[in-house]
Amino acid sequence: xxxxxxxxxxxxxxxxxxxxxxxxxxxxxxxxxTDMVDFGxxxxxxxxxxxxxxxxxxxELGKYPNFxxxxxxxxxxxxxTEYLLQLEEYxxxxxxxxxxxxxxxxxxxxxxxxxxxxxxVKEQLPHGNAVFVIDEAHSTGLVGPQxxxxxxxxxxxxxxxxRVHTFGKAHxxxxxxxxxxxxxKQVLLSCVRGLIFSTAPTFTTLAAVKAGYxxxxxxxxxxxxxxxxxxxxxxxxSISKHVSWPSCQHLGIITVPVKPTxxxxxxxIIPIIAPHGGAAALGQFLSKERFRVLAVHFPVxxxxxxRVRINLHADHTSxxxxxxxxxxxEWTQSRRRAGTSxxxx
Numbered sequence: 001x002x003x004x005x006x007x008x009x010x011x012x013x014x015x016x017x018x019x020x021x022x023x024x025x026x027x028x029x030x031x032x033x034t035d036m037v038d039f040g041x042x043x044x045x046x047x048x049x050x051x052x053x054x055x056x057x058x059x060e061l062g063k064y065p066n067f068x069x070x071x072x073x074x075x076x077x078x079x080x081t082e083y084l085l086q087l088e089e090y091x092x093x094x095x096x097x098x099x100x101x102x103x104x105x106x107x108x109x110x111x112x113x114x115x116x117x118x119x120x121v122k123e124q125l126p127h128g129n130a131v132f133v134i135d136e137a138h139s140t141g142l143v144g145p146q147x148x149x150x151x152x153x154x155x156x157x158x159x160x161x162x163r164v165h166t167f168g169k170a171h172x173x174x175x176x177x178x179x180x181x182x183x184x185k186q187v188l189l190s191c192v193r194g195l196i197f198s199t200a201p202t203f204t205t206l207a208a209v210k211a212g213y214x215x216x217x218x219x220x221x222x223x224x225x226x227x228x229x230x231x232x233x234x235x236x237x238s239i240s241k242h243v244s245w246p247s248c249q250h251l252g253i254i255t256v257p258v259k260p261t262x263x264x265x266x267x268x269i270i271p272i273i274a275p276h277g278g279a280a281a282l283g284q285f286l287s288k289e290r291f292r293v294l295a296v297h298f299p300v301x302x303x304x305x306x307r308v309r310i311n312l313h314a315d316h317t318s319x320x321x322x323x324x325x326x327x328x329x330e331w332t333q334s335r336r337r338a339g340t341s342x343x344x345x
Contacts, residue, residue: 022280023299036292037320039310044268045141045224046315047172047215056211067203075189079200087206088177094213095148095165096157097179101188102209104175104201111139111150111265118159133162141170142225143265147216150265171216173208175201227314231321232266233259235312238325248332253278271307272328278335279306285331291324 018024038049047053061067064083075084084102092100114134121130136149144153147170151160162180167173178188189195215221236259239245248254255273260266274282283295286308294309301307312321 022277022297025300033292036287036290037316037324038292038313039286039316039324040292040294041313042169042311043172044170044228044311044313045172045215045221046313047170047212047224049313050315052215052220053172053208053211056214057208060207060211060214061204064203064207067207069204070202074198075195075200081200081203083203084201084206087210090210090213091165091177092179094146094217095152095163095179097163099180099182099185101178101180101185101195102175102201102206103178103195104198104205111143111260111267114150114154114156118156131162132160133164134160135164135166137164137166137169138267138269139265140165140167141212141216141221142228142268147221147225153265167209167212171209171212173205173212175205175209224314228268228312229266231312231314231316232268232270234318234321235270235310235325238322239328242325242329244329244333247336248329251332251336253332253335254282254328268312270310270312272310273305273307275304275306277306279308281335282308282328282331286324286327289327291327 015024043049067083088100088102091102092098112134118132121132122128134151136151139150139153141147143150149163149165151157151163162178162184164176164178166176168175178185180188236256239256240259242248253274257270272279272282277297279295279297283293286293294311295307296309297306310324
C-alpha cells in the first residue's frame with residue numbers, strides 16, 4: 001500500500017469513527033438556510049442582512065474609482081498602501097489609541113469583570129510590572145461610545161497596553177486590528193511572520209471595514225445598538241417570566257445564563273446549555289421550525305457543556321424572539337414527556 005493510499009484509508013477510518021460517535025461536523029449545504037430566521041450568525045447589528053453595509057461599501061468604493069482589485073504583495077512590498085495607512089490612523093483615533101495595526105487573518109461572548117481584574121492585579125503587583133491585553137471580538141461595534149468596545153465603555157483605555165478588535169462579527173467585514181503603542185506596532189511589523197510573508201489586505205477588504213466604522217459612528221449605528229440591547233432584554237425577560245419556565249428549570253434539561261445586571265455590558269450571544277446530546281436535538285428541532293441556530297457539542301466542548309448558541313440581532317422582531325423562546329420551552333417540555341430528564345436532575 002502506498003503512502004497516499006494509507007493516508008486515505010486512515011482519513012476514512014477517522015471520518016467513519018466520528019460519524020459513528022456523532023462528532024462529525026458538516027457545514028450546511030447551500031440553500032438549506034434560506035428563509036430561516038437567523039439566530040445563528042455573527043451579523044449582530046444586521047449590517048450585512050439589512051444591506052446597510054453593502055450600500056456604505058459601494059459608497060466607499062465610489063470615492064476611489066481607480067482602486068486596484070486584489071492583493072499583490074505583503075506589507076514589505078506594495079501592500080502598505082496609502083489607504084491602509086489612513087485606515088489604521090482612522091481606527092486608532094476611533095478607539096482613542098496611539099496606533100493601530102491591521103491584520104488580514106486571526107464562542108461565547110462574555111463581559112469579563114475588567115475593573116475588578118485591573119484592581120486585583122494592581123494590588124498584587126504594586127510595582128506596575130503587569131501588562132493588560134484584551135480581545136474585544138464580541139464587544140466591537142456593540143459596547144462603548146459609538147461601539148468602540150468594553151474598555152472604552154469602562155474608561156480603562158490607559159490600563160490596557162494592547163487591545164484587539166475583530167471585524168468578522170458585529171462589524172460585518174473581516175480582519176482585525178491591534179491597538180497599541182507606536183513602539184509595539186513597530187515590533188509587530190518587524191517580528192510577526194504572518195504579516196511579513198502574507199499578502200496585505202486588499203482595497204475591498206479595507207473599504208468594507210471603513211464602511212462598517214462609518215455606520216457604527218452614525219445615528220443609525222446607535223439605533224441598532226439600542227435594538228440589540230432591547231432584544232437581549234426581551235429574550236431574558238420572556239423566558240424567565242414564561243409560565244412554564246419554573247418547571248423547565250426544575251427538570252434541569254437546559255440551563256440559561258442569568259440576565260446581566262443593568263450596569264453590565266450585555267452579550268447578544270446566549271448559550272443554552274443542553275448536555276449529553278440535548279444540544280444536537282434542540283438544534284435539530286429549531287432547524288425544523290426554520291430557526292437557524294448553532295449547536296455546539298462534544299468534542300468541541302465537554303459533554304456536560306454542550307449548548308445551542310443563540311445570537312440576537314438588531315433586526316429580529318419581537319415576534320421572532322418570542323417564538324424562539326416558546327420553541328425552546330416546548331422542546332424542553334417534550335423531553336420531559338419523553339422521559340429524558342432523569343439523568344439531568
